[in-house]
């Protein structure tokens with residue numbers, strides 16, 4: 053109820069940067085893929101990419117800033133996406149090569165934006 057009136061549906065508009073959405077449509081994540089989103093926090097693109105995966109695959113959000121990653125994790129929980137995204141606290145300048153090789157899957161995408 054808003055202002056004493058009830059509504060059949062509520063349309064929620066989110067201010068979304070068109071260019072950010074375009075980046076995700078270029079990556080065009082497919083179910084089953086593993087995506088590493090570099091410099092990801094607060095994770096708008098990470099979560100948008102996760103929505104493309106339809107529950108199959110994984111998006112890792114790598115960021116240097118713990119506070120921003122925490123915001124990302126809370127948002128992922130609120131959006132019920134926490135089973136398909138992971139927060140990785142790391143500095144890309146010395147990111148462990150083993151992470152990339154250990155987690156390398158057949159369909160690996162990398163976004164640095």
Ligand SMILES: C[S@@+](CC[C@H](N)C(=O)[O-])C[C@H]1O[C@@H](n2cnc3c(N)ncnc32)[C@H](O)[C@@H]1O
Pocket residue numbers: 072090091092093094095096097098114115116117120142143144145165
């Ligand atoms: C503009 S924000 C990224 C926004 C994000 N791509 C999105 O769509 O929500 C830039 C991010 O890069 C991170 N960053 C900067 N230098 C970094 C580094 N060397 N390693 C990892 N993350 C870094 C910052 O902490 C910051 O969160």
